[in-house]
Amino acid sequence: MRTMGHAIAALAILAPLAAAGAADLRVGYSSDITTLDPANHRSRVTEGLVHNIYDAVITRTDDMKVVPEIAQSFTQIDATTYEAKIRPGIKFQDGSALTAEDVKFTFDRLTKDNAMGGKTSPRASLVGPLADTIVVDPLTVRFKLKNPWPIFPAYLPFNQVVSKAFVEKVGTDGMATQAMGSGPFKLVEWRRGDSIILERFAGYYGGATDIPPAGPARVDRVIFKVIPEAASRVAALLAGEVDLIDELPQHMIKQIEGNPRTQVLKTNGTRSFFIDLNNKKPPFNDARVRQAANLAVNRQLIIDRILSGLAVPLATLISPDSYGYNASLKPYAYDPAKAKALLAEAGYPNGVEVTIDVDNAFKDQAEAVAASMSQAGFKAGVRLWERTALTDLWKDPEKHDRQMQFRSWGDGALDPVGIFVPVLKSKDRGNFSGYSNAEVDALLTAADTETDVAKRSKQYEDAQAIIYKEAPLLYLWLPQDIYGASKRLKSWNPSPRGIVKLHRAAIDG
Amino acid sequence: MSPLGVVERLLQLVPVLLGISIVVFFMMALTPGDPVELMLGDARATDEQRQSLRHDMGLDRPMHERFLVFLRNAATGEFGMSFHHRRPVRQVILERLPATIELTLAALVIALVVGIGLGVLAAVRRDSWIDRLSTVTALVGVSMPGFWFGILLILLFAVTLGALPVSGRIGYEGEVPFVTGLLLVDTLVASKFASFFDALRHLLLPAVTLGLAMAALLMRVTRSAMLEALAQDYVTFAEAKGISRARILFRHALKNALIPTVTVAAIETGTLLGGNMIVETVFGWPGLGRLVVEGIFTRNYPLVQAAVLLYAVIYVLLNLCADLLYATLNPRVRS
Numbered sequence: 001m002r003t004m005g006h007a008i009a010a011l012a013i014l015a016p017l018a019a020a021g022a023a024d025l026r027v028g029y030s031s032d033i034t035t036l037d038p039a040n041h042r043s044r045v046t047e048g049l050v051h052n053i054y055d056a057v058i059t060r061t062d063d064m065k066v067v068p069e070i071a072q073s074f075t076q077i078d079a080t081t082y083e084a085k086i087r088p089g090i091k092f093q094d095g096s097a098l099t100a101e102d103v104k105f106t107f108d109r110l111t112k113d114n115a116m117g118g119k120t121s122p123r124a125s126l127v128g129p130l131a132d133t134i135v136v137d138p139l140t141v142r143f144k145l146k147n148p149w150p151i152f153p154a155y156l157p158f159n160q161v162v163s164k165a166f167v168e169k170v171g172t173d174g175m176a177t178q179a180m181g182s183g184p185f186k187l188v189e190w191r192r193g194d195s196i197i198l199e200r201f202a203g204y205y206g207g208a209t210d211i212p213p214a215g216p217a218r219v220d221r222v223i224f225k226v227i228p229e230a231a232s233r234v235a236a237l238l239a240g241e242v243d244l245i246d247e248l249p250q251h252m253i254k255q256i257e258g259n260p261r262t263q264v265l266k267t268n269g270t271r272s273f274f275i276d277l278n279n280k281k282p283p284f285n286d287a288r289v290r291q292a293a294n295l296a297v298n299r300q301l302i303i304d305r306i307l308s309g310l311a312v313p314l315a316t317l318i319s320p321d322s323y324g325y326n327a328s329l330k331p332y333a334y335d336p337a338k339a340k341a342l343l344a345e346a347g348y349p350n351g352v353e354v355t356i357d358v359d360n361a362f363k364d365q366a367e368a369v370a371a372s373m374s375q376a377g378f379k380a381g382v383r384l385w386e387r388t389a390l391t392d393l394w395k396d397p398e399k400h401d402r403q404m405q406f407r408s409w410g411d412g413a414l415d416p417v418g419i420f421v422p423v424l425k426s427k428d429r430g431n432f433s434g435y436s437n438a439e440v441d442a443l444l445t446a447a448d449t450e451t452d453v454a455k456r457s458k459q460y461e462d463a464q465a466i467i468y469k470e471a472p473l474l475y476l477w478l479p480q481d482i483y484g485a486s487k488r489l490k491s492w493n494p495s496p497r498g499i500v501k502l503h504r505a506a507i508d509g
Numbered sequence: 510m511s512p513l514g515v516v517e518r519l520l521q522l523v524p525v526l527l528g529i530s531i532v533v534f535f536m537m538a539l540t541p542g543d544p545v546e547l548m549l550g551d552a553r554a555t556d557e558q559r560q561s562l563r564h565d566m567g568l569d570r571p572m573h574e575r576f577l578v579f580l581r582n583a584a585t586g587e588f589g590m591s592f593h594h595r596r597p598v599r600q601v602i603l604e605r606l607p608a609t610i611e612l613t614l615a616a617l618v619i620a621l622v623v624g625i626g627l628g629v630l631a632a633v634r635r636d637s638w639i640d641r642l643s644t645v646t647a648l649v650g651v652s653m654p655g656f657w658f659g660i661l662l663i664l665l666f667a668v669t670l671g672a673l674p675v676s677g678r679i680g681y682e683g684e685v686p687f688v689t690g691l692l693l694v695d696t697l698v699a700s701k702f703a704s705f706f707d708a709l710r711h712l713l714l715p716a717v718t719l720g721l722a723m724a725a726l727l728m729r730v731t732r733s734a735m736l737e738a739l740a741q742d743y744v745t746f747a748e749a750k751g752i753s754r755a756r757i758l759f760r761h762a763l764k765n766a767l768i769p770t771v772t773v774a775a776i777e778t779g780t781l782l783g784g785n786m787i788v789e790t791v792f793g794w795p796g797l798g799r800l801v802v803e804g805i806f807t808r809n810y811p812l813v814q815a816a817v818l819l820y821a822v823i824y825v826l827l828n829l830c831a832d833l834l835y836a837t838l839n840p841r842v843r844s
Contacts, residue, residue: 119565125554126553229793232663388541
């Protein structure tokens with residue numbers, strides 16, 4: 001009798017509690033969100049997940065076009081004024097109507113000092129010089145900027161609209177753990193560190209008409225399961241425990257491709273990789289040495305061997321998908337002979353010793369670059385650091401003798417202003433190479449406020465031609481974002497935004 | 510140990526914790542990396558916006574002032590706001606603590622049962638194949654990295670056999686009312702037996718992974734203590750009196766052999782807490798260890814300081830427990 005009891009207990013342990021419902025979509029997510037409040041974080045993971053609950057005034061398609069979401073139309077009135085007409089009939093998940101007042105409240109909360117329980121939103125910088133949001137009528141708002149900022153529409157999708165009444169009811173503290181938006185899914189439960197459970201909002205207005213098919217979500221529930229370790233995420237996908245995983249490492253792609261039930265999904269990312277060359281000190285204060293470095297790296301070989309072919313080589317640091325990309329520039333071709341000649345011309349006929357600083361995550365790639373350079377006149381080594389220590393060390397190019405730093409810069413808006421300006425404008429916040437060129441600075445400054453789209457693009461293209469020639473950085477590549485998915489998952493494509501919005505996704509039974 | 514002795518030991522906690530506070534605070538504060546820059550990442554922000562964030566985080570005040578605030582906070586059990594969660598650190602930690610406690614206790618039970626069981630068996634059947642196998646297993650158990658062992662278990666039991674889940678604490682179907690935060694207890698209190706077994710299935714692999722190294726250690730300690738006890742005169746005497754073998758083993762020998770085992774176990778429970786960080790990451794276990802690791806990378810000072818202090822308190826208390834247990838089990842140190 002006792003043995004039988006044990007046997008039953010053992011069976012009970014091995015039997016799953018309940019099979020997943022046919023229309024449950026389960027996502028293995030690499031990290032937990034920090035908050036449910038769309039205005040109180042600086043995390044792309046949080047932004048992406050919360051976007052399933054809260055919709056924005058305008059959003060982006062999978063190929064990064066900016067399109068209206070809760071807005072019916074979005075137009076520029078003059079250099080500093082934009083107008084959004086809200087779609088009539090949009091309901092929040094508590095049944096109340098979404099009006100221009102809610103939009104104004106959302107943006108006041110982002111921009112006004114101390115508007116969030118005595119504190120200021122950490123996302124304030126993502127709305128630029130927005131001075132005021134004005135309610136014109138119940139379904140029309142105007143965004144008034146302090147000065148022209150042509151990329152305002154490109155940054156608007158980062159922020160989602162909240163309900164004024166709901167925020168006033170639960171307060172900023174309540175917003176961290178409760179959620180009520182106008183998006184396709186309602187919050188059921190957030191089990192901290194473990195999972196976020198959402199269910200379909202039947203009264204959803206349908207979302208952006210430019211992202212068909214408009215309508216309510218096609219799955220009943222979405223469960224984001226937090227699985228921080230990549231090997232475990234892959235295991236969960238292979239075991240059928242989840243239907244989609246993010247941040248699939250390149251070396252695990254084969255496991256997913258080798259399984260008949262799973263597939264790999266990829267998209268160009270928005271993070272450019274490059275190596276800072278210390279333009280202030282020898283040897284890289286000489287443009288010929290910098291050009292030689294760019295000629296000395298066999299990008300395609302490294303992409304094929306180390307990155308499983310999942311990256312595109314870059315001519316400068318601008319993504320080919322970006323606005324203002326100069327398509328006439330081709331990535332530096334691998335040419336060790338020319339690199340050696342340039343080095344000799346610069347006074348290094350016997351080569352030059354250099355060290356690449358890198359953090360542990362990108363050790364392999366930096367070592368491959370060093371190996372490639374070592375066959376083209378450089379004697380390149382690699383030194384490992386902790387990421388933040390490295391950032392601190394390199395912050396001021398005048399104050400250190402380091403030579404090269406392997407790093408990256410992300411730009412979710414795919415506009416040069418988010419990457420070109422910080423990394424290469426004189427003394428800007430991410431300019432660690434110490435590069436300074438008056439002509440480039442002038443072009444970038446002009447583009448900052450140029451409202452003519454074509455003219456502004458030309459300014460960036462001209463600036464790219466200069467930095468291509470002067471090579472202040474060793475330009476590398478733009479890796480793809482890689483996801484693993486069950487073949488049951490339909491009509492979901494990864495977006496370069498790096499967020500997982502599931503309002504159009506479906507799951508086969 | 511007399512009650513006075515216990516009070517004395519508890520009072521000794523105060524200088525120890527003060528010392529730890531100083532170390533933790535300055536280690537975090539002096540580590541390179543600016544929490545504001547880390548939070549903002551690559552996106553743009555004006556100097557004014559940076560300054561306002563810095564102010565909201567309390568980082569615009571001089572370091573000695575921040576230290577005094579930290580001490581005052583620590584004394585009252587409040588640790589300010591977590592930078593990234595933007596909620597009180599206490600709340601964030603308390604949400605995650607039960608998962609860690611549950612995992613640690615489960616690992617402890619596994620380690621005790623397996624470690625002592627195999628240790629006794631190996632000692633009794635000395636030099637037999639069981640002894641050799643246990644010794645080799647123990648060696649492997651101590652040397653195997655928990656991270657790797659966890660992945661192996663996942664591949665075998667979850668992917669290949671499909672018998673146990675890869676990650677998490679409980680399936681998303683089961684809703685469990687919060688009582689203690691320990692799911693095994695809460696599901697039983699609510700009479701949700703299916704959920705109880707579901708929670709147990711989720712707990713099994715991480716607990717085995719976490720408990721493995723400790724089980725191996727306890728096995729070796731128990732084995733040698735048991736061998737020593739079995740060689741004592743009182744055992745020979747008991748055998749001569751004709752007392753049954755089982756009674757000799759468990760009442761006479763094991764009782765004495767357990768003294769070192771229990772002491773080691775109490776101290777090693779502190780090490781289990783450290784091992785949690787890795788096991789929680791591998792199994793997506795929503796515990797405190799993972800939170801602290803994330804906190805270190807994002808330079809979330811208030812969170813890391815509070816958590817390390819909490820770990821320190823637990824560690825010191827476990828050491829006290831070890832001493833108390835030792836005194837209880839060993840009459841010779843009682844006076």
